[in-house]
Amino acid sequence: MKRAPRGPARLTGRYARRAPGEPRAVGYLYVLPALALYGALLVFPFGQSVWLSLLHWDGLTAATWAGGDNYHDLLTDPDLRAPFAHALILLVFYSALPVAIGLLLAALLSRARVRGMTFFRTVLFLPQVLALVVVGVAWRSILAPDGLLNDTLEAVGLGTLARPWLGDYDWALPAVGIVGTWVGTGLCMVLFLAGAQRIPRELYEAARLDGAGPIREFLAVTLPGLRPQIAVALTLTIVAGLRNFDLIYITTSGGPGNATSVPAYEVYHRAFETNQVGSAAAIGVTLTLLIFVLTVGISRLVEGRRT
Amino acid sequence: MISRTERTLTYAILALFTVVSLTPVLGILATALGPQSSLSTGFTLPDDGLHWGNFADAWTSGHFGTYLRNSALVTLSVVAVATLLSVLAGYAFGVMRFPGSTPLFYLFVLGLALPQEALVVPLYFDLRHLELTDTYWGLILPQAAQSLAFGVFWMRTYFRGSARSVIEAARIDGANSWTTLWRVLVPMARPAISTLVVIVFMWTWNEFLMALVMVSDEAHRTVPLGLAFFQGQHSSETALLAAAAVLIALPVVIVYVALQRRFIAGMLSGAVKE
Numbered sequence: 001m002k003r004a005p006r007g008p009a010r011l012t013g014r015y016a017r018r019a020p021g022e023p024r025a026v027g028y029l030y031v032l033p034a035l036a037l038y039g040a041l042l043v044f045p046f047g048q049s050v051w052l053s054l055l056h057w058d059g060l061t062a063a064t065w066a067g068g069d070n071y072h073d074l075l076t077d078p079d080l081r082a083p084f085a086h087a088l089i090l091l092v093f094y095s096a097l098p099v100a101i102g103l104l105l106a107a108l109l110s111r112a113r114v115r116g117m118t119f120f121r122t123v124l125f126l127p128q129v130l131a132l133v134v135v136g137v138a139w140r141s142i143l144a145p146d147g148l149l150n151d152t153l154e155a156v157g158l159g160t161l162a163r164p165w166l167g168d169y170d171w172a173l174p175a176v177g178i179v180g181t182w183v184g185t186g187l188c189m190v191l192f193l194a195g196a197q198r199i200p201r202e203l204y205e206a207a208r209l210d211g212a213g214p215i216r217e218f219l220a221v222t223l224p225g226l227r228p229q230i231a232v233a234l235t236l237t238i239v240a241g242l243r244n245f246d247l248i249y250i251t252t253s254g255g256p257g258n259a260t261s262v263p264a265y266e267v268y269h270r271a272f273e274t275n276q277v278g279s280a281a282a283i284g285v286t287l288t289l290l291i292f293v294l295t296v297g298i299s300r301l302v303e304g305r306r307t
Numbered sequence: 308m309i310s311r312t313e314r315t316l317t318y319a320i321l322a323l324f325t326v327v328s329l330t331p332v333l334g335i336l337a338t339a340l341g342p343q344s345s346l347s348t349g350f351t352l353p354d355d356g357l358h359w360g361n362f363a364d365a366w367t368s369g370h371f372g373t374y375l376r377n378s379a380l381v382t383l384s385v386v387a388v389a390t391l392l393s394v395l396a397g398y399a400f401g402v403m404r405f406p407g408s409t410p411l412f413y414l415f416v417l418g419l420a421l422p423q424e425a426l427v428v429p430l431y432f433d434l435r436h437l438e439l440t441d442t443y444w445g446l447i448l449p450q451a452a453q454s455l456a457f458g459v460f461w462m463r464t465y466f467r468g469s470a471r472s473v474i475e476a477a478r479i480d481g482a483n484s485w486t487t488l489w490r491v492l493v494p495m496a497r498p499a500i501s502t503l504v505v506i507v508f509m510w511t512w513n514e515f516l517m518a519l520v521m522v523s524d525e526a527h528r529t530v531p532l533g534l535a536f537f538q539g540q541h542s543s544e545t546a547l548l549a550a551a552a553v554l555i556a557l558p559v560v561i562v563y564v565a566l567q568r569r570f571i572a573g574m575l576s577g578a579v580k581e
Contacts, residue, residue, distance in 0.1 A: 024406075026484055030399035031411060034392035034455050041430065041452035042418055048429035059432070105320065112317045122567045123325050126332065128574065129563045131513035133531040134552045137538060138331040141338065141545070148334060186328060190571060232575065243422045246515045250535060264516075267424040272520065277428060284425035291420050 046288075052281035059277045070282035080283070083261045086173060087242055090262065093177025094184055094241030099233050101181075102188030106226065107218045110196035110204075121193065124186035132183070136250025139179045140166065143251075166252050172260045176251055180241060188233045195229035196222060231302040238294050242287060263287045338549035361550035369541075370525065371551050374533035377443075378512060381529060384447045385511040386504055389454035393503060394496075396455070397462020398488050402474060412463065418456030423516055426453075431520050445521040446529065450514055454507045461506075461576065465499040466492065502573040505566055509559050530555040 053070050057063035074080050114120070127135065142148045143165040150162035165175040203221045212220060245264035248254060254261035254269065261269070263283050271280035340357040343364070366372045399405070400412045430449055431440065439445040469492060477487040493500070515531045522528055528536070534551050541547065563570050 024404070027399040027403035027405035027408065030395045030403070030484075031408075034396035034415075034459060035411065037388075037392060037448070037452045038415065038418065038455045041449050042421070042426060042456075043414065045426045045429040045433065046421065048433070049425050052429060105324070108313075108317050108320060112314055114317065114321065118567075120321050120325060121571070122564065123328050125567070125571055126328055126560070126563070129509065129559055129570070130332070130556050131515070131531050131559070133513070133515050133534050134335075134556045135331070137534060137548060137552045138335040140538075141334065141549075142331060148330075182327070182331070185324070187575075189324070191575060236575075239420060239422075243424065245424070246531075249515070249519075250538065264422070264424045267428065268516065268520070271428045271431070277432075280428050281425075284422070284428060287422055288420075288425040291422060295420050 049281045049284050052278055053285045055278045057277040058275040059271070060275070063278070066278055070279050071286070073279065074282060074286055079258065080266070080279075082258055083263045083266045083283075084286075086260060087244075087262045089173060090177050090180060090244065091238060091241050093174070094180035094244065095234060095237035097181045098184035098188040098237055099230065101185050102192045102233065103223070103226070103230075105189050106192035106196045107214075107222055109193055110199065110222050117193070121190050125190050126186065127183045128187050132246035133250055135179065135183060136247050139182070140251050143175050167256055169256055169259050172252055172256060176247060176260050179247055179251065180244065184237045184240065187236065191229045191233050192226055195226045199225035227302055231298050234298050235295055238298070239291055242291055242294075335549045335552050338545055339553045341546050341549075343544065343546045358546065361546050362554060365547050365550040365554060369533070369537055369547055369551055370528075371530065371533055371554055373526070374528050374530045375554065377527055378529040381443060381446045381450070382508055382511045384443070385450045385454060386507050388447070388451040389458050389507050390500065390504055392451075393455060393458025393462045394488075394493065394500065396459045397464075398466050398484075398492065400459065400463040401466025401469075402471075403484070412459070415456050415459040418453065419460065421456070423453070427516060427520050430517075434521065440521050441524050441527055443527065446518060446527070449517055449521070450511050454510065458503055458507065461503050461573070462496075462499065464576075465496055469495060498569065501566075502569045505562055505570055506573040508562065509570075512559055 054066055054068075055063040056066040056069070074084075140147075144150075145162075145164040145167075149165065153159060153162045163171060165171050168175075199221060203225070204217060207217045207221050243264055244262055245268065248260055248262055248265045249268070252260040254265050264287065267280045267283045267287070269280075270276040270283070339361055340359070341361075342358055343361060366375075396415070400408060426449070434440050434445045434449075439448070473491060473495070474487060477491045482490065513531060514529070515535070518529045518532045519535070522532060530551075534548075534555055537551055538548055
């Protein structure tokens with residue numbers, strides 16, 4: 001327990017933060033219900049996941065101690081390494097592309113006053129709002145052998161490029177990735193547009209007086225001004241990309257073969273379809289670590305440069 | 308200030324992205340209104356009038372009436388529980404000082420980045436042991452718990468920023484912390500609370516993995532689950548599939564369009580730390 005600072009600060013500290021006559025401990029009573037539910041159904045199960053990841057267990061018979069075996073397999077078993085490799089490739093589509101496209105648009109739009117911004121923002125953000133199951137169903141239609149994409153390709157004379165996108169060993173992963181780009185781009189654009197509008201106009205005027213062209217202006221004014229928004233966009237899209245389960249389940253179920261299997265899908269598949277509970281838990285824990293490392297890394301990168 | 312060409316280019320690009328954003332949405336809407344007999348698995352445009360009956364068929368023969376009822380029940384419960392507990396805890400974290408409050412708060416914040424995949428396996432075995440799988444509780448409790456990470460974070464940020472002088476005035480009038488919260492702060496916090504309600508509503512309504520794991524009987528299926536199973540069994544019935552997808556998306560889209568500003572602000576702050 002920290003000692004309260006002395007002097008006037010202590011007085012306000014004591015009297016501003018609780019009603020007279022109420023004990024300090026009253027705070028705990030307000031936190032308790034949330035903490036009980038959160039502890040029982042989030043913190044405790046996470047601890048159990050860590051424990052399960054150290055066991056060989058099929059979910060039915062007695063578990064045996066595995067130690068680091070499940071984690072060792074993550075590094076050595078190609079069937080387990082592939083989903084993580086797929087996830088990293090998908091991050092290009094789920095995170096890098098949306099951020100790049102979003103920046104490009106913000107660069108254009110930060111120079112012009114756009115009418116109807118509310119309309120554009122509402123429409124561009126819409127994919128974020130739809131259930132990924134609905135998104136998956138819609139895009140399955142587009143990517144189907146006789147779907148919109150192939151129809152369009154044939155209509156413009158590129159019929160030879162048409163293929164069953166989600167059933168093709170080489171194209172299924174990028175095809176799912178494009179769906180992720182569709183979902184994430186609006187989010188990045190909305191974030192960057194909001195950020196760009198907060199950049200002081202004078203900075204642009206000063207840059208122009210110094211003879212800066214559009215590209216210089218972007219690099220010297222827009223990009224640095226958007227740093228916090230870029231960090232948020234990267235964090236949100238990377239976390240969403242690594243958690244990606246719904247889209248894979250609906251569009252490809254990890255197939256063809258395991259060409260589109262990702263860690264989140266592998267957790268489900270192993271725990272509930274092939275009875276490798278310990279291995280599934282190890283993937284879940286590794287995924288958590290990966291998300292924490294990337295999230296902390298991004299915020300460090302941004303804060304470190306700012307100061 | 309900028310040239311006419313540049314202005315035109317700006318609008319052209321915005322229009323292009325609007326089309327890209329809307330195509331899948333409009334495509335599924337068109338398919339939902341198309342004829343059921345169509346053999347195409349891609350989008351179809353209705354050429355012989357609009358088949359509104361698809362929605363009725365999805366509702367009855369696709370059992371989406373049941374699924375929508377389940378989703379409504381689960382979502383309302385999660386929203387109610389998560390909002391109430393978030394307001395209470397956010398209030399304590401925001402305006403009171405007690406030993407351990409900072410680490411406890413960070414425990415909640417960490418939940419923002421914790422993926423469901425790291426919880427869902429033990430949760431399934433725990434809840435099965437308690438005989439709560441295939442019940443509404445099995446859907447409500449875990450999702451309420453997961454919503455608390457954002458809820459507590461969001462309400463604490465609000466209460467921290469809310470006028471300290473108001474709280475002090477209430478206290479001088481002799482109000483205790485409970486009365487201050489419900490009589491003074493909560494009425495003032497209506498915009499912040501409604502943002503929280505809308506975000507938790509959307510997350511719970513759209514939730515898939517947890518529902519997939521916790522529910523195996525049809526009677527407790529929520530809409531996203533219903534759609535996934537419908538696709539698995541009737542993948543050739545494109546029009547009904549699309550109609551069901553529209554039925555599922557509609558409640559969230561209506562709320563979103565009505566409250567888009569608040570909605571976007573809430574979603575974006577989910578990952579923004581102080």
